[in-house]
Amino acid sequence: MDDCDVAIVGGGLAGLIAGCETAGAGLKTVLFESAAELGGRARTRRQDGFHFNQGPHAVYAAGALRRALDDFGVACPGAPAPIAGGQLLWGETLHPLPGGAASLLTATPLGLRDRLELATTLGKLSQGKIAGEGRSLSEVTRAFRPRVRRVIETLARLSTYANAPDTLDAQAALDQIRLAFANVLYLDGGWETLIAGLARTARGRGAEIAAGLAVTALAPHETGWRVTLADGRALSARAVILAADPATCASLAPDVPDIAAAAGRVAPVRAVCLDLALSALPAPRNGFALGVDEPLYLSVHSKTARLAPDGGALIHLAWYLAPAEAPTKAHLERPSGSPTSCSPAGEAWKSRDSSCSASPWPTTTRGPDGPARLSRPLRPRRSTSPATGWERRACCRTPRRPAHVSPPARLSRA
Numbered sequence: 527m528d529d530c531d532v533a534i535v536g537g538g539l540a541g542l543i544a545g546c547e548t549a550g551a552g553l554k555t556v557l558f559e560s561a562a563e564l565g566g567r568a569r570t571r572r573q574d575g576f577h578f579n580q581g582p583h584a585v586y587a588a589g590a591l592r593r594a595l596d597d598f599g600v601a602c603p604g605a606p607a608p609i610a611g612g613q614l615l616w617g618e619t620l621h622p623l624p625g626g627a628a629s630l631l632t633a634t635p636l637g638l639r640d641r642l643e644l645a646t647t648l649g650k651l652s653q654g655k656i657a658g659e660g661r662s663l664s665e666v667t668r669a670f671r672p673r674v675r676r677v678i679e680t681l682a683r684l685s686t687y688a689n690a691p692d693t694l695d696a697q698a699a700l701d702q703i704r705l706a707f708a709n710v711l712y713l714d715g716g717w718e719t720l721i722a723g724l725a726r727t728a729r730g731r732g733a734e735i736a737a738g739l740a741v742t743a744l745a746p747h748e749t750g751w752r753v754t755l756a757d758g759r760a761l762s763a764r765a766v767i768l769a770a771d772p773a774t775c776a777s778l779a780p781d782v783p784d785i786a787a788a789a790g791r792v793a794p795v796r797a798v799c800l801d802l803a804l805s806a807l808p809a810p811r812n813g814f815a816l817g818v819d820e821p822l823y824l825s826v827h828s829k830t831a832r833l834a835p836d837g838g839a840l841i842h843l844a845w846y847l848a849p850a851e852a853p854t855k856a857h858l859e860r861p862s863g864s865p866t867s868c869s870p871a872g873e874a875w876k877s878r879d880s881s882c883s884a885s886p887w888p889t890t891t892r893g894p895d896g897p898a899r900l901s902r903p904l905r906p907r908r909s910t911s912p913a914t915g916w917e918r919r920a921c922c923r924t925p926r927r928p929a930h931v932s933p934p935a936r937l938s939r940a
Contacts, residue, residue, distance in 0.1 A: 527736075529762040530554045533753045535741045535778065536769030538566025539591070542724035544767045546598050549731035556763075557733060558755070560740035564725055570716030574803070575835030577716035581799030582825060582842040584710035585720075592711075600723035604713040605830035608813035614680070615817045623816070636673055644674045651678075651700055652707055658696025666696040680818050681706070687795045689821045689846035712831035744779040796847040797823075798857040807839035821846035 532548045534541045537559025549555040563569055571578045585592055585602055595602050612623035616635055624633045630645045647670060650656050658666045663682055667675040679691050682699040685706040713719055729735060743754040750764040768775045772789035779785050807826060815824040823844040828834040845857040 527556070527755075527759055527761050529749075530556045530734075531764050532556070532767060533741070533751065533761070533763035533765075534558065534767045534769060535744075535775075536566065537561070537564040537735065537737060538769060539568050539720065539724070541566075541767070541769035542721065542728055543594055543598075544769055545728040545733040545735070546724060546731060548767070549728055549733035555728075555733040556761075557728065557735045558739055558741050558753075559735070559737045560756070562738045564735070564737055565718060565721040568717040568721055570718035572716075576803040576838065576840055577718075577833045578801050578803070578840070579716050579827075579842075581797060581801065582823060582827070582844055583717050584712055586705050586708070586710050588708035589705055595720065595723070598724065598727045600720060600727060602711065602713065603715070603719060604711040606709045607712055608826065608829045609709075611811060612814035612816070613812070614677075615815055615820070615822060617819055620815065623814070636677075640671055640673045643671050644677060647674060647678065652704055654700075654704065656700055658698075658700050661696045662692055663694045663696045663699045664691040666700070667691065676818050678703075680816055683821055683846050684816060684823065687797060687846065689848050689851075690793070690795075693793070693849065712827045712833070714832040716833060741778060745781065793849060796851075796853065798845040798847060798853045800843045800858050802841040802843065803834065804839045804841065806837055807841075821848075 531553040532555045534544050534548070534555065534557040537557055541557055541559070542564065545555050545557045559566075567580050568583070569580065584607060585595075585604070587606070592602060609623065610625060612625070613620045614623050615621075619635070621634045622629060624630045624644070627645065630641055630648075633641055633644070636644065647656070656666065663679065667678050670678065681703050682691065682694065683689050685702040686694065686699055688694045688699075725735060740756040741753055742756050743752075744766055745752045745754075747762055749762050751762070751766045752760055753763055753766065754760045768778070768785070770778075772792050776786045776789040807829075813826045813829045816822065823846070824841065826839055826841050828838065828840040833840045843858070847853060847857075
């Protein structure tokens with residue numbers, strides 16, 4: 527393999543976007559992805575007409591990703607999330623999700639003072655009039671009434687994936703909530719549509735993409751960087767862009783202290799996710815729900831996006847993990863979060879006679895005792911009993927995303 531101007535480590539969204547940029551600027555670019563398929567956490571698995579993403583994914587309609595896709599001419603087919611008619615789970619009771627000024631005035635279980643403060647707070651937030659710079663989210667929300675505080679922190683959890691109000695930067699969280707007000711898109715065909723479009727664009731601009739070929743080491747070199755590959759080959763690059771997780775980046779260049787320091791400053795954002803494919807949706811009116819007292823997320827992505835065959839439904843459930851919380855299958859069996867629960871939430875979502883399967887993604891999660899393989903696909907099964915209509919083997923995955931997303935690290939030498 528020939529030397530290049532830019533070597534990119536990682537073939538997910540960040541790596542492919544970087545490849546489009548550098549190749550488009552006329553730089554000789556080579557992108558390396560250790561997996562056989564591009565996409566990273568944006569990969570999609572197809573099975574029986576269903577499109578499984580790795581947990582719930584959405585594109586912010588007014589976000590930086592959407593702008594980058596538009597700049598590259600990459601289509602973003604999809605539709606807004608089914609927020610209208612959504613619900614909030616307070617304890618064991620479902621309440622309507624406020625969707626505007628009128629619904630705020632009648633929102634339960636909020637009292638009159640709660641409703642007025644929430645309306646005022648959301649108005650200020652949408653205009654960027656709540657200052658949060660240099661403070662944690664909990665420091666800002668502590669000034670609100672208790673139930674208003676919980677609503678704001680629920681919205682922050684939804685828009686950032688982070689269940690860490692005591693450490694999450696308040697300004698980053700408030701900015702992300704405001705971005706969510708412009709709505710998000712669920713994508714037809716899953717996120718593989720974005721990966722395929724970005725890969726075509728990168729190649730069309732001259733980038734070379736080497737999938738299934740891992741970078742094993744990076745070292746400073748007189749002309750830039752020496753890039754060592756898993757097959758024993760090596761090449762020189764004037765610059766390197768790292769678009770991988772922090773631990774991988776630090777392991778590739780142990781002699782570069784800035785990378786190790788940067789990796790040590792970020793904290794993983796994690797969620798336990800279960801993707802359910804149903805032959806039919808038992809309660810078609812229910813499309814979206816959020817837990818307030820518990821960090822729970824439920825959404826029927828196939829309600830607006832083409833992710834399931836005709837008549838079928840694809841449901842995403844997630845439990846947002848706290849910073850020190852280890853992922854276990856028990857998170858998927860919490861009474862209020864289980865689709866087979868007899869609680870009001872479970873009753874609204876469960877199926878009495880539906881074939882069911884789950885995302886087949888093999889996922890390794892890490893707890894305090896090291897890696898634990900928890901994922902096993904659900905197998906289709908029929909039953910008229912709500913308690914046995916689902917096989918309870920679940921897929922547990924932990925997206926590791928920094929709460930305050932930064933551009934991929936770029937290594938260069940003067």
